[in-house]
Amino acid sequence: MITVGLTGGIGSGKTTVAKMFEELGVPVYNSDERAKDLMQKSPGLIAAIKELLGDAAYKEGKLDRGYVSKQVFNNKELLNALNAIVHPAVRKDFISWAEGQSSDYVIQEAAIIFEIGSQDFYDCIILVTAPKETRIDRIMQRDASNTVEGIEARMKNQLSDNKKIESSHYIIQNENIEQTKVQVLDVHRDLLNKI
Ligand SMILES: CC(C)(COP(=O)(O)OP(=O)(O)OC[C@H]1O[C@@H](n2cnc3c(N)ncnc32)[C@H](O)[C@@H]1O)[C@@H](O)C(=O)NCCC(=O)NCCS
Numbered sequence: 001m002i003t004v005g006l007t008g009g010i011g012s013g014k015t016t017v018a019k020m021f022e023e024l025g026v027p028v029y030n031s032d033e034r035a036k037d038l039m040q041k042s043p044g045l046i047a048a049i050k051e052l053l054g055d056a057a058y059k060e061g062k063l064d065r066g067y068v069s070k071q072v073f074n075n076k077e078l079l080n081a082l083n084a085i086v087h088p089a090v091r092k093d094f095i096s097w098a099e100g101q102s103s104d105y106v107i108q109e110a111a112i113i114f115e116i117g118s119q120d121f122y123d124c125i126i127l128v129t130a131p132k133e134t135r136i137d138r139i140m141q142r143d144a145s146n147t148v149e150g151i152e153a154r155m156k157n158q159l160s161d162n163k164k165i166e167s168s169h170y171i172i173q174n175e176n177i178e179q180t181k182v183q184v185l186d187v188h189r190d191l192l193n194k195i
Pocket residue numbers: 009010011031032035064065066068069072079082083086090110111112154157158
């Protein structure tokens with residue numbers, strides 16, 4: 001089974017593209033969602049996160065995403081430390097999820113792959129791109145509680161598309177949604193031809 005990493009900067013359209021692959025019957029693991037689930041349920045992770053960020057990281061037993069975001073996206077050391085806690089757990093969870101799949105290939109959608117140096121874990125990588133202004137607009141429209149400053153703080157902790165393009169096998173330019181669908185189908189066919 002081929003393992004494909006699907007990544008892209010904030011608001012590029014990773015989840016939108018991932019859903020298109022799902023519609024083609026490809027199993028997709030959503031790292032953002034699974035990470036949050038693990039951060040909510042795993043006693044080991046909860047203890048490590050509280051030790052790193054304080055008890056305030058959890059409010060009434062739930063991960064306080066606003067508090068955690070404010071802490072880590074303005075402090076590279078804390079973000080690296082949080083990544084180092086969360087990613088091994090996500091990796092383990094992904095591997096056991098993938099073992100349960102029976103398709104030709106599976107996709108792991110993950111916001112950060114190159115940033116944490118995990119690109120060699122995958123057989124190939126799909127990068128989703130869109131212009132920075134479009135990405136900011138999309139995130140603001142999706143959730144009015146986001147601020148430009150908050151989005152840019154996340155962007156600063158992500159590599160530029162130029163750096164990621166060099167090391168990606170497929171680039172999907174996600175602007176016009178119909179053209180995105182065509183590109184997804186092309187990648188899907190190409191991957192199936194390789195198997
Ligand atoms: C800080 C948290 C609580 C914010 O939650 P929130 O619901 O607001 O955002 P969500 O997780 O849906 O991520 C949205 C986008 O933020 C950016 N982002 C998230 N985590 C990171 C990170 N570690 N580094 C850089 N950008 C990130 C990505 O573009 C991502 O697509 C959450 O992102 C988190 O716990 N991140 C650290 C753990 C992690 O790396 N999760 C991703 C799993 S691969």
